[in-house]
Amino acid sequence: MDAEAQDSFREFVEHRSSALLKTAVLLSGGDRHTAEDLLQNALIKMAGRWHRVDEPEAYVRQILYRQQISRWRLKWPRRELSVAEPPEGRADADASSAAELRLVMRGALARLTARQRTVLVLRYFEDLPEAEVARILGCSVGTVRSTTHRSLARLRTLAPELAALSGGDTRQPPAHDCTPVEVRP
Template identity: 45%
Template sequence: MEASAEAEFRDFVRSRWQPLLRTAYLLTGDHGRAEELVQTALLRTHRHWRRIERSDAPEVYVRKILVNLHNTWWRRSRRPEQPTDVLPEPGGPDDDAYAVYELRDELWRAVLQLPPRMRAVLVLRYFEDLPEAEVAGILDCSTGSVKSQTSRGLERLRAALADPASPGIGSRS
């Protein structure tokens, strides 16, 4: 590939990475799988960049690749139904939308009771899915501090969810 075409491709990737990743995440529901999907789509796009670039629709092309790759992955990962003679037992909380909502609400209330720094560590690690080193950089602390805050925070959440009257959730560590 020519140097100018290579530079244009790199500019495209820099400017469109986040929107493409968001699309891939919405398709897959998994951050790791979404990144793999975008990387594979961009690799395929790179092979045909000169042809795509002329049509002035590189993002449309990449999104189409994302959808097709995801559909292929989904079809291959599907498992056929297995008929049985016995019906499954009535479900647990996953079968009751209200129970799922109540559990999520209970968890959120427990998270809000955590000290702010501990809450920030848990949100960055598990909601934003950031690695420990990046969380440490954002919070300006050591990786060990992130690990210990994560461990303590999860321990407090487990205790709060096991016993809602647990007084330990709001105390500092």
Template identity: 55%
Template sequence: MDRHDDFREFVLARQQALMRTAYLLMGDAHLAEDLLQNVLTKVVGHWSKLSRDGNPEAYTRKALVNEYISWRRRSSRELPSADPPERGTSHDNATLDRIVLRQALAKLTRKQRAVIVLRSWEDLTEAQTADTLGCSIGNVKSQTHHALARLRVLAPELAELRIPEVIR
């Protein structure tokens, strides 16, 4: 048995969920893959301690968010359009809602976007989100409030939708 077998099993079991989080944070599949790869490269170095003493998934999620917030290699930044595509016959409403939401998410600060992803898509509690971000619960509440207010301004047409349902 190889010393990295446990890590491989963890990655195989959690890769899709971690990739989804990376994608929601980055807004680009290729950048999300790069982000996740960077994080997993760092996590494998701590694996023996994590698998023995810690919560590897929580640690990996926290590392993913921290790496996203400090990400420097964003040469192909998302460039949201000021105008969403016209509602026509070629796209259904759910597709247009996803486009509008992605454009609005791209305009949030990194911490606001991270809070929305962790709270809305990862379904973390305020305490878990605070732990992941390394901040207070009050800061999570404040960031969530400001992020949702900003999303309401940027995409008022999404106000009646539950945000996680839009992305699916």
């Protein structure tokens, strides 16, 4: 790589690495060390092809997704995620509830399978359409839909407190009454 390409690669890494790391953290289930490894490997692969790639961020994200797919296909044993307790008595309630929501979400995502977590990250964090997720994962759109549905149901089961933390209504919708009703003219 020549000096000019090296400078442009460094500039890309400086400006986009934090956003790419956030995606990698979500893909790895909140394990920051694994996420850093994912991102570092993706950037190493990118560096070798820097002069041939038109959209470097999209290319690095594609590498991240594929590496994560390879990891969950290998069925590595999962490590337990340990996090510190949020500080007590914060003055800013919104900031503490947002932090608590992030911790609960991270813990819930970590308890999903890697495939479920990957589908949810691609669909909702990366905001990719189902067809694009299917293309990235090498499966059908129907598989993406069913995996998304099952993943969200499992997420709700694993962390029912998400609805309470986000201000959502945890009550079930009222059942429809199907008893006959007399209608008068």
